[in-house]
Amino acid sequence: MKGSPLAQGVGHRAGRASLTRPLCGHPLPEGEGSDAASNRSFLVLPGPTPMLYAQILLNGLLLGGLYACIAVGFSLVWGVLNVINILHGSFVVLGSYIAYFAHVHWGLHPFLSIFLSGGVLFVVGYAVQRGVINRVIAAPVLTTLVLTFGLDLIVNNGMLLAFTADYRTVRLEHPLGSQIIGGLVVPLDRLAAMGLAVALTVLLFFTLARSKIGRAIVAVRMDAQAAALMGVDVPRIYAVTFGIGALMAGAAGSLLSLVFPISPLNGTEFLGIAFVVCVLGGLGSISGAIVGGFALGAIQSFGALWIGPEHGLTIAFALLLLLLVVKPTGIMGRKGYE
Amino acid sequence: MTNARTAWVSVPVAVMALGLVSAAGPASAEDTIRVGAPLPLTGPLSPEGLKQQRGYDLWKDTVNAAGGITAGGVTYQVEIVYVDYESNTPRAVQTAERLIAEDGVNFLFSPFGSGAAKAASSVSERYGIPTIAATASSEAVYDQGYQFLFGTFTPNSTLTDPLTRIVTDSGEGVASVAIYARNDLFPLAIAREMEKSAEARGLEVVSFDEYAIGTLDHGSALTLLRLSQPDWVFATGYINDLILIRRQMSDLGIQPKVLTMIAGPAYREFIEAGGDLAENIASAAWWHPAVSYDGQDIFGTTANYVAAFQDKYDALPDYAEASASAAGVILQLAIEAADSIDPQAVRDALAAMQATTFYGEVEFGETGQIVSLEPPVFQIQDGEAKTVYPPAIQQTDMRYGGIK
Incomplete structure (x- = not known):
């Protein structure tokens, strides 16, 4: 890393004093340790280097693309079925496990196992919707929320029993590593994962916009009764939609297996991200999930830069609350899938 | 439930x-x-x-x-x-x-x-x-x-003191340390002890940052850390955090002379999950x-x-x-x-x-905490946690560099 353009941009060892905090290098006065240490984050304002901001923005966008992919299936199910699918986080984790085992046993690269995990999860999602959720689909949203919450407990604890809580990682034989491009450090595997995540999301967009099944999904979202009168098999469309939501979760899980350690315990974190992204970007459109994902990634990264890594998510949630007051439909929010 | x-x-x-x-x-x-x-x-x-x-x-x-x-x-x-x-x-x-x-x-x-x-x-x-x-x-x-x-x-200082002593006495020119800690009782407490140990041995603590429990991205913090070019990176947390931090360090090309992570490297799951990235991580634990x-x-x-x-x-x-x-x-x-x-x-x-x-x-001290142990310092070498201290049980010498 030494001598990379980014580091040179703000000076080397000699110049460090200018970018570190005033307290650094001096022993702390007795008894002041905790306050001093926690306040230091506020003092860390490295010189105003455009390169630094560009790097942080890049980090945020790389993260944001993955966030969008986590959230898009959740958004679709919420938008079309009006079901808040608490299972979504566990679906993502399940996708990661499929990628993990496919990699360990068959040497399948996670970029390829998106088809496997997506396919398996589609079947799981379709069956869960057809067999269980469809029975209460007309009930108030709280009923389906509780139902998916219960299902999530079963799936999550099932994974704990089957896979244990030990953290696993997909370790590639030939990782792409990082490249310094124009002074920015670009982690290539992450970039590729993010690119695929966005590509999948765009593919979903065109599926909804162009394909027959996609138009049927949109029609059901707009008016289920009218769609039924036009000959659309509404329960089947519901199941297909839920299946697609799960498919996206599974595919996202495959991609995430390259980035995050895999454990059933991460399901909750992913669900939380999906929720925030949907509210931030606005329910009801694919573009909302993409915008929400990138927005969350960027906000979190700059939040961590400006007020310390401890508060990256705090900023994101504060903005979320503000947005709920000012524009409750989210950045891109509008009714229905189009 | x-x-x-x-x-x-x-x-x-x-x-x-x-x-x-x-x-x-x-x-x-x-x-x-x-x-x-x-x-x-x-x-x-x-x-x-x-x-x-x-x-x-x-x-x-x-x-x-x-x-x-x-x-x-x-x-x-x-x-x-x-x-x-x-x-x-x-x-x-x-x-x-x-x-x-x-x-x-x-x-x-x-x-x-x-x-x-x-x-x-x-x-x-x-x-x-x-x-x-x-x-x-x-x-x-x-x-x-x-x-x-x-x-x-x-106490936590019995881990950070010997570690710091070994590194500063090595003649490898390790002069600065960046500390990155999970905001949680133990990870933060041992990070603070590390700060004290480092300052007592004349190391420059170039940064001390905390991250929240459940953090899924360390990109910004590590980008900043990278700017200060520390010779030694000292990160605390639990297995999940540390694997993520290690991967992102690698993504961002952060290669200090010494990398310490606590607590995790003593666990075989960490070594298995970390693979090559776990190599040459130095740590300390209460037993080996x-x-x-x-x-x-x-x-x-x-x-x-x-x-x-x-x-x-x-x-x-x-x-x-x-x-x-x-x-x-x-x-x-x-x-x-x-x-x-x-x-x-x-x-x-x-x-x-x-x-x-x-x-x-x-033997327990006045407060009830054990006072009679000498915690070993170890380093992950060739997929195993090998002791470098104390001399009586030393299995290998500390390696410097080699952080991918």
Whole structure:
């Protein structure tokens, strides 16, 4: 890393004093340790280097693309079925496990196992919707929320029993590593994962916009009764939609297996991200999930830069609350899938 | 949910208890010593909770197989009453209280980690139940003037001091350190100790940052850290955090001369999950399977303990597992020394203890925290945690650089 353009941009060892905090290098006065240490984050304002901001923005966008992919299936199910699918986080984790085992046993690269995990999860999602959720689909949203919450407990604890809580990682034989491009450090595997995540999301967009099944999904979202009168098999469309939501979760899980350690315990974190992204970007459109994902990634990264890594998510949630007051439909929010 | 999970745990416990009773013949409730163990068996801390359970179980099974513990002319079988508190600290405290007040346990093993152990210690103190904390190192746990709390981990500074001394004496020109800590009781406490150790040895602490529990991205923090070009990066957290941090360090091309992570590298799961990225990470822990003591406890030598553990679990024990077994061994020695299971008598025996165990020398200080251990410093080399300190058990020399 030494001598990379980014580091040179703000000076080397000699110049460090200018970018570190005033307290650094001096022993702390007795008894002041905790306050001093926690306040230091506020003092860390490295010189105003455009390169630094560009790097942080890049980090945020790389993260944001993955966030969008986590959230898009959740958004679709919420938008079309009006079901808040608490299972979504566990679906993502399940996708990661499929990628993990496919990699360990068959040497399948996670970029390829998106088809496997997506396919398996589609079947799981379709069956869960057809067999269980469809029975209460007309009930108030709280009923389906509780139902998916219960299902999530079963799936999550099932994974704990089957896979244990030990953290696993997909370790590639030939990782792409990082490249310094124009002074920015670009982690290539992450970039590729993010690119695929966005590509999948765009593919979903065109599926909804162009394909027959996609138009049927949109029609059901707009008016289920009218769609039924036009000959659309509404329960089947519901199941297909839920299946697609799960498919996206599974595919996202495959991609995430390259980035995050895999454990059933991460399901909750992913669900939380999906929720925030949907509210931030606005329910009801694919573009909302993409915008929400990138927005969350960027906000979190700059939040961590400006007020310390401890508060990256705090900023994101504060903005979320503000947005709920000012524009409750989210950045891109509008009714229905189009 | 609680009931379902408790049932999962209590069924095997009940089965084991039945097994014991039948094996021991005409045993009754009166000649069973019951030890309460609130543990995070599910939730984010479950990997750690399960380790403790393995350590306790090995001790309990070994003791019972050998006939039990004899005190005051009565031979007792040991039963450990596990309750899962789902990684939820407030529930750990309730659980501890329930174990003592309703289940009537004779002794308590603390819940996992410094935070929960401290919170639960007020309960056992109130009831006067001797309590052994197997995974609590922060001095803040023991500074409440409690009489019934004993801990098997030395203070955090006993990890950071030798590590810092080795690095600064190496002649490798390590002059600056960046500290990155999970905002949680133990990870933050040991990070603060590291800061003190570093400053005492003349290292420049170029940054000290904290991250929140559950952080999924360290990109910004590491980008900043990268700017200050530290010779030494010292990151604290648990396995999940540390793997993520390690991967992102690699993504961003951060290659310090020395990389320390605590706590995680001592666990085989970390080494397996980290792969090449785990190589050359230097760390310290309270125990290592390479230590060698000739104990007066049921396991005897450290080698015997390691063999017994491998027999049962087909893996090398790590410090958390060994410390849990040590908690059992220490309790047993205290009961035998007191020749009674009276809580006050056992407490006094613990306070006066001067014993050698497979785990190390055992002697508790004024506060109840162990003072007699010399924690090993180790480094992951070729996929194994190898000791570099103390000299008596040194397996290899510390390597500098080589962080991918």
